Amino acid sequence: MRLRRLLPALGLLAWTGCAAAQEAAPPRDAAGPWELALDGSFRRCGLMLSAEAGPVGQALRFPAGCRRALPVVNGLAGWRQDGELIQLLDREGQPVLAFAGVEGEGPRNAESLGGERYSLAQGGVRPPAPEAPLVTHAALSTLPTPREALRDGPAIAPATAASVTGLYALDRFVEKDVCRVMLRAESAQVQENCRDPGLALFDPTAWHYEAGRLVLVARRGHSVELIPVGEGRWRRDPEIGTTFVLRRVE
Template structure:
């Protein structure tokens, strides 16, 4: 008789334990590198959703430059996975951004209290590069004005795209040679051993040079423009977030 009374209780405990294990398993699957972006802009930041506990929820890490590129991260102290949502938490453990389930491309979306919309995409879960060019011919034929092309540009900018090809290293404000990128005639490729999560998440696969401006194109299609600032050196334009300088090096 006593055993019969205990059976419903044991069943409830098993169900709640299984649900907790499933939730924990999902959280473990969620941990890893992600990319946070402000929709409608080029502002983005690489986030590391860590598996270990943090000050609130689970630990969250990001490069220092994110504080300028995406000020919303200044109020984020951790993260948690709850009810199918990835929540970025403030210091009190309250959600600053709550990202619902991904859309067809695996990208989650959330709205801040101020009405800004942000997207969150997992590194490595991006769609394969399309067979069609990531930069359309119409985009390539729309050249900047002479004033825009010359603004802050180095007078000795390469005359042709062929002169831009080669191996480059990424220099940050404090660290140098944190990631290397090979610009070939038909593609761009991040080299093995890259220690910069931002560039690894951006994952450039194509590039274009026109009118003194170098454009790196990510696998997902968005791009970053750079202007020449010296012999074999390129700086992101506009200069937002942490220092982003490509410097030519010998293979």
């Protein structure tokens, strides 16, 4: 009889213990690869939030090209996690951007002191592409010669990703066809005898096509974006980094 009276109380204690354990569950460890993006633009940067101690907080790593693509990273020296909050820190250990936790796997959001809004997405979860013109004003700052304009025709973006696949030659400002890269349905591969150290070091292994832009993804996860400048030709936006052209070849 006494045992029967104790059973409801024991059940209540067990439920209370489970609820307390759930409330006390530690937040997910944020260490790992992330992608920082400036909202309303195509500017993105791959960040590595390291578990190692850094000059302030924990170590933060990113490719050198990020300094130009997203100038905000020039002031970053580390990161820390406070519960579900991820803070990117300056050299004094003060937060430059603070990203609150979100439900599910969607990107986090933060606003800088200057009013710019940024998204932080984890491991391949990309923020939605902004609605923007296919060719930006900055991309037109380097005007083509009359011969190039006649050759290229209007910069019309391909209708589908399938029409982007093929073999491309890389042209620099002076040198032409210094490297070739094959874009297949689900992969990218630099071809043998590549004479361009920049592309060889970048080592693209994947690509995707979104909002009229061709995005090459490096083996280490960072990316570069190109805009259409003619039939079968893509140019890296000068606003984001050093200009080069990918030209489709047979």
